Amino acid sequence: MRAICLLAIVLSVSLAQTRSLTDAEVERIHRSMLLIDTHNDITSRTVDGYDIGKNKNDGHTNIAALKEGGVGAQFFAVYVAPGYVKGNRSAHRALEMIDTVRHGIIERYPNDFAFAATAADIERIHKQGKIAALMGIEGGHAIEDNLGLLRDYFDLGIRYMTLTHTNTNGWADSSGDVNKPEVEHHNGLTPFGKQVIHEMNRLGMMIDISHVADKTFWDALAESRAPIIASHSSCRALCNVPRNMTDEMIAALAKKGGVIQINFNCGFLSEKSAAAAKAVQESTLPGAAGEDATIAEYKKKVPPATLEDVVAHIDHAVKVGGIDAVGIGSDFDGVFCTPRGLEDVSKFPNLTRALLEKGYSEENIRKIYGGNILRVMRAVEAEAKREAAN
Numbered sequence: 329m330r331a332i333c334l335l336a337i338v339l340s341v342s343l344a345q346t347r348s349l350t351d352a353e354v355e356r357i358h359r360s361m362l363l364i365d366t367h368n369d370i371t372s373r374t375v376d377g378y379d380i381g382k383n384k385n386d387g388h389t390n391i392a393a394l395k396e397g398g399v400g401a402q403f404f405a406v407y408v409a410p411g412y413v414k415g416n417r418s419a420h421r422a423l424e425m426i427d428t429v430r431h432g433i434i435e436r437y438p439n440d441f442a443f444a445a446t447a448a449d450i451e452r453i454h455k456q457g458k459i460a461a462l463m464g465i466e467g468g469h470a471i472e473d474n475l476g477l478l479r480d481y482f483d484l485g486i487r488y489m490t491l492t493h494t495n496t497n498g499w500a501d502s503s504g505d506v507n508k509p510e511v512e513h514h515n516g517l518t519p520f521g522k523q524v525i526h527e528m529n530r531l532g533m534m535i536d537i538s539h540v541a542d543k544t545f546w547d548a549l550a551e552s553r554a555p556i557i558a559s560h561s562s563c564r565a566l567c568n569v570p571r572n573m574t575d576e577m578i579a580a581l582a583k584k585g586g587v588i589q590i591n592f593n594c595g596f597l598s599e600k601s602a603a604a605a606k607a608v609q610e611s612t613l614p615g616a617a618g619e620d621a622t623i624a625e626y627k628k629k630v631p632p633a634t635l636e637d638v639v640a641h642i643d644h645a646v647k648v649g650g651i652d653a654v655g656i657g658s659d660f661d662g663v664f665c666t667p668r669g670l671e672d673v674s675k676f677p678n679l680t681r682a683l684l685e686k687g688y689s690e691e692n693i694r695k696i697y698g699g700n701i702l703r704v705m706r707a708v709e710a711e712a713k714r715e716a717a718n
């Protein structure tokens with residue numbers, strides 16, 4: 329009898345949920361959101377001529393899929409691979425990557441995208457029914473240890489910079505090589521690295537700590553006079569990899585008004601995926617030569633994470649940092665494996681349904697999807713204004 333009662337309760341609860349969430353309802357709520365994704369790497373393909381307007385199903389991102397997914401604003405990664413450090417080609421690459429966003433995406437499809445550099449731009453462009461296109465540099469070596477280049481990048485529209493990629497540069501340690509004894513490390517940020525942080529504050533460029541070593545995170549947080557972000561990182565408590573943030577880091581970031589934008593890479597969401605991905609990486613050739621083989625091996629050997637894993641990471645970050653400290657930084661087209669249920673940019677409505685089913689209110693999802701990062705952008709813009717006035 330007791331079991332039957334329990335069953336009845338469970339059934340009525342789940343029925344209540346399914347009844348209250350028709351597809352039309354999820355769609356209505358999803359379309360009412362301003363969804364801002366802070367990291368997408370389709371630029372590494374458009375720079376080689378890939379047409380984002382051609383609706384092929386060979387990647388995670390194209391215009392039709394962005395519209396289907398209800399993406400309101402997209403930060404495109406101006407990714408400078410570590411290999412460009414050799415021969416000082418990083419600035420050249422950064423300029424090529426900026427060109428592919430401004431010319432290869434925005435100018436090519438003016439009815440679909442509009443260039444944005446501020447929080448107000450994003451809101452205005454969203455009201456016009458277009459996708460706001462923004463840029464963040466991935467890899468601080470792009471400035472070639474020169475504050476002048478940092479200022480040039482700001483003038484060209486860069487609104488965040490990920491302090492490192494997987495490589496330690498001349499002024500900041502990376503999580504990607506912090507345990508490699510052959511790499512010269514700095515114990516976080518050098519004095520010049522701290523100047524970079526201050527110059528970013530002065531310009532109004534967001535400081536992004538995804539990819540950095542833990543000590544670099546703590547140094548950047550202490551130095552910055554504005555909130556900082558993790559543009560595409562997840563939670564180490566749920567998936568223990570160096571690319572993810574510890575609870576202590578999430579709490580400290582939140583306390584200073586920052587946001588962690590949850591990454592959808594299988595290997596950052598699920599430890600099972602992470603272990604399999606590590607084995608594949610170690611068994612295939614690094615770099616472009618081995619890339620096709622790596623992707624093939626990934627498809628065979630890495631079990632995908634799931635939509636539920638993404639929700640778990642969002643929920644964990646909210647519990648640790650609060651509802652104002654969490655957002656979305658998918659890393660679509662920058663990773664070989666995406667979660668079941670969130671395979672590409674068109675699938676964002678599935679996340680809305682899952683968050684609603686988890687009990688998140690529309691108001692709270694609105695914060696996660698865009699409200700929080702807009703608040704950080706405004707705080708960063710205000711700090712720049714304050715410094716200009718002094």
Ligand SMILES: [Zn+2]
Nearest residue numbers: 466539560662
């Ligand atoms: Zn990255």
